[in-house]
Amino acid sequence: MIHQKLKDAIQQYSEELTELRRKFHSEPELSWEEEKTTAFVCEYLENLGIPYRRTEPTGVIANIEGAKAGKTVALRGDMDALPVEQLNKDLTYASKEDGKMHACGHDAHTAMLLIAAKALNEIKDELPGNVRLLFQPAEEVAQGAREMMKQGAVEGVDNVFGIHIWSQMPTHNVSCTPGPSFASADIFKVTFKGKGGHGAMPQDCIDAAIVASAFVMNVQAVVSRTIDPQNPAVLTVGKMAVGTRFNVIAENAFIEGTVRCFNPDTRDHVEKQIQHYAENVAALYGASAEVEYIRGTQAVINDENSAKLVQKVALEAFGEDVLYNEKPTMGGEDFSFYLDEVPGSFALVGSGNPEKDTEWAHHHGKFNIDEDSLVTGAELYAQYAWAYLNE
Incomplete structure (x- = not known):
């Protein structure tokens, strides 16, 4: 189930992975303003020879076409930051934009998906199917997924998989259980x-x-x-x-x-x-x-088969101690809209480490991640795609 070349490649690109995450962290862009991030992703994919198209107004859909016919699996990484003032300004890669910060981990998601794409592209001659890459804007305002879908994000897709870095879990641990994961999130106004x-x-x-x-x-x-x-x-x-x-x-x-x-x-x-x-x-x-x-x-409800496959992949890729049973959260996630159309699952990858001061809550001005978790997330993206296409 585990492809050794993917593991080796992602380990080889670990320093680049960290550099990418720090670049995105220092240059945060709010929902629907991800122009520089979108342009960078396009340039990166172009250099890899991966076909892509921009979505409007921001975002990217790309495809890695395998040499063999088969299913299509989509991997999603969101890109937008929050209107939060960074409080841990001593970081060498702290936000350069006043009042804007990657306080939720989307900088990590974008970086992990780029490196996963780089590794998957190197074995495309072995892929029995296709990998759709979704670099999504505007998750924080719960609009990006629906807009991407209107522009064909999941057309022809058989399964969709997403990851969220999670500061409330220990670094490297992976949680993906069948059933509810994130709650529906509505707003009411009374006058x-x-x-x-x-x-x-x-x-x-x-x-x-x-x-x-x-x-x-x-x-x-x-x-x-x-x-x-x-x-x-x-x-x-x-x-x-x-x-x-x-x-x-x-x-x-x-x-x-x-x-x-x-x-x-x-x-x-x-x-x-x-x-x-x-x-x-x-x-x-x-x-x-x-x-x-x-x-x-909507509520994020993990498909049972997909969630169990994530667990199998994580166990084989990272060892017996990697699985973590994180309880469902009342937080919201617009990944739910993809799951309304296509079966799939949404995994949490732990990044909390008290020794590195990375246990702050998401959306806090001191939020940060243990960057050791980046390799775990990038490999989980890539190995899940490989495993699903080979089922």
Whole structure:
């Protein structure tokens, strides 16, 4: 199952792999702004002789065509950074852009996929099928995967595989279990309208601050009292804007939050309950409510056969101690949209190392990775493609 030439090649390119990751880290670009990264990926693929095409506005789809007919497996790596200020500025490869940072590991994903492509391209005469390479923009805003799909990312693809560097797992460990991995991630917005007035005359007003506060306190019962506790869900109010002045009773209040779960029926239920609670809490005080519910990413549900193949590949490539059973996370991932169309799986590769200060949470200003994990990720990409095509 393991191709020794792939292993040897990726080990040989380990220094280049680190250099690539550091280059991307120092030059972060936000979602839909990945112009330099896209141009670099195109140039890199062109130098390897790998056919590619740019997607619009950013992103790259490339193909390594094997000498033998067979299936097509897609490997996805995302490229965008976050609007986060880098706090560990002492790094020699720290972000050169104020307020922008690769605080989630997408710099590592792009670098790993490039080196995996380089290694796979060297054995294309042995490949019984094709490898599709997806260098995806705009994952952080949950739009890139859908846009890539509109532009043919998974046309003719039989299986899709993705990797996320994971600081909450020890370096080198690999987790890919069948079933739920990442939750669906939705946004809800509620606007309450009351009746403003002087703070000394509450009897003449409908206080939107009171209405919004009552909603925030009561809506938590949707999860705690209307959903089976064995069916996990999270409802978080993250933003609340109300009022204009200390002695003015607020006429308007705005609330914004997120809903995370794994089950589509639960998702539908929570959406309806948010509408129900908003309308009824508002009515209780004589106010009105408008609710906007925006569906974001789907839940990432790993295909059983694909996930088990990842586990077999990891065991054979890295040894018995490599597998790690990471619990499903309530984080969101737009890789889910590929899985709606094509079977596949999404693996986590550990990069947490307390000795290297790489256990900070994703999206934190001090986020960093143990770069020893890069080789693990690059080889997992390549060996999975080889194993799948040879099934």
